[in-house]
Amino acid sequence: MKKIIRETDQERGIVQVTVADERWYFKEARDGATGNPTIKAVPSVTWIAGFYPKGIHFYKWLAEKGWDEAEALKQAAGDKGSKVHDAISAILRGEEVRIDSKFENKSKSTEDNPIFEELAFEEIECIISFLDWKKEIEEEYVLESLAWDTTVFSEIHGFAGTLDWLVRVSHRKTGEVSYWIIDFKTSQYVWTEYQLQISAYRRALENGENPILYKGQPVDVTNLKTAILQLGYRKNKKRFKFTPVDDAFDMFLTAQTIWAKETAGQEPRKVDIPIVLSPALTVDAATSEAKTAQPPLEAKPKHGKNRKHENE
Numbered sequence: 001m002k003k004i005i006r007e008t009d010q011e012r013g014i015v016q017v018t019v020a021d022e023r024w025y026f027k028e029a030r031d032g033a034t035g036n037p038t039i040k041a042v043p044s045v046t047w048i049a050g051f052y053p054k055g056i057h058f059y060k061w062l063a064e065k066g067w068d069e070a071e072a073l074k075q076a077a078g079d080k081g082s083k084v085h086d087a088i089s090a091i092l093r094g095e096e097v098r099i100d101s102k103f104e105n106k107s108k109s110t111e112d113n114p115i116f117e118e119l120a121f122e123e124i125e126c127i128i129s130f131l132d133w134k135k136e137i138e139e140e141y142v143l144e145s146l147a148w149d150t151t152v153f154s155e156i157h158g159f160a161g162t163l164d165w166l167v168r169v170s171h172r173k174t175g176e177v178s179y180w181i182i183d184f185k186t187s188q189y190v191w192t193e194y195q196l197q198i199s200a201y202r203r204a205l206e207n208g209e210n211p212i213l214y215k216g217q218p219v220d221v222t223n224l225k226t227a228i229l230q231l232g233y234r235k236n237k238k239r240f241k242f243t244p245v246d247d248a249f250d251m252f253l254t255a256q257t258i259w260a261k262e263t264a265g266q267e268p269r270k271v272d273i274p275i276v277l278s279p280a281l282t283v284d285a286a287t288s289e290a291k292t293a294q295p296p297l298e299a300k301p302k303h304g305k306n307r308k309h310e311n312e
Contacts, residue, residue: 005111008151008162016044016151016162023047025160027153042153043259045161045200045252049193051262052255057189081186082106083119084126084231085164088184089149091131092165099124126186126232129239133229136238137169144168146179146212146219152204159256163201168214180225181205188235190228195245196252198226203249 004018008025015026022043029040083103090097102116109115119127137143146166153160165182183198204210205221212219230241 004106004109009153012151012153014151014153014160016160021047025151025153027155027160029155040155042155042158042160043263045159045197046193048159048256048259049196049200049252050255051258052193052196052251054191054193081184083117084123084130084186085149085184087119087123087127088130088164091127092145092148097127122232125239129231129233130184130229132238133231133240133242140172142170142172144170144214146214152201152210154200154204154207154209156207156209157200157203157253157256159200159204161197161201161204163198166205166212168219178225179219179221179223180227182227182229185228185230186232187230188233190230190243190245192248192251193255194228195248196255198228198245199247199249200252202226202247203252 004016006016008014008016013028017024017026023046024041024043027040027042029038030036031038083105086103087097087101090101090103100118102118105115105117134143144167146168147163148165149162150166151160151162163181164184165180167180167182169178169180170176181198181201183194183201185194187194202224205212206224212221225244226247227242227244230243231239233239233241235241
């Protein structure tokens with residue numbers, strides 16, 4: 001059973017735990033009744049949004065590929081998306097990213113043995129398309145990164161997740177300013193659950209639970225805009241597609257209701273399972289067990305003066 005534990009926000013003490021197909025976020029909190037410290041656990045935004053019906057196009061794709069191939073494709077897409085996200089985060093931090101730079105393959109890594117790999121050709125294409133999009137936008141706008149690869153945690157609504165990029169966009173001529181949450185996707189389609197995910201991130205910022213600062217001052221996030229940026233997009237020559245999306249938080253709440261029903265509650269399962277299910281036997285123990293397991297020998301007739309005659 002593979003378990004991945006990541007501290008996603010050291011300052012706020014937020015930890016992400018992934019077990020099988022579950023993902024939880026844990027955060028130190030205060031009990032509402034007693035005021036005592038406690039640990040608050042909430043499911044991830046992506047896990048919740050995945051329970052929303054995916055639509056006829058997804059199910060046609062699933063039927064065409066078959067379950068096993070579809071799962072393999074989803075795993076490969078997840079690995080690619082994760083490495084592309086990490087590379088873009090490095091770029092936004094101002095680090096050099098090369099074609100031979102190595103990034104973690106989270107599906108292959110374990111807690112004790114993280115696996116780092118060079119970027120594959122398709123991943124490099126996605127990163128180049130991000131740089132091309134950024135260059136095109138910066139001809140007309142100034143982009144200032146406020147947060148990236150940042151965890152948002154909502155105790156009010158009971159979820160947490162990691163937003164890709166919060167950016168301040170200023171028009172070079174008019175000076176008009178807007179704030180955008182941009183979600184990076186390497187998929188060729190914008191599924192409805194993507195819209196739900198980014199809407200949840202927006203609500204977690206707008207409700208004041210995750211304040212954002214710009215040059216030391218709080219940012220007014222009452223009019224946040226949201227968009228999906230598809231990278232490595234194959235349906236146009238630019239290889240990227242920028243799609244603004246409307247708020248769909250009401251749909252996210254519907255998915256959350258379905259999630260709660262299907263998972264029988266919103267608490268992580270607490271199951272104590274020993275790492276060693278059956279310990280290896282020593283030679284002495286194995287020999288002893290073998291002797292104990294042998295059937296008893298048949299009793300031999302006794303000899304002596306008190307022995308009865310067989311014909312009696």
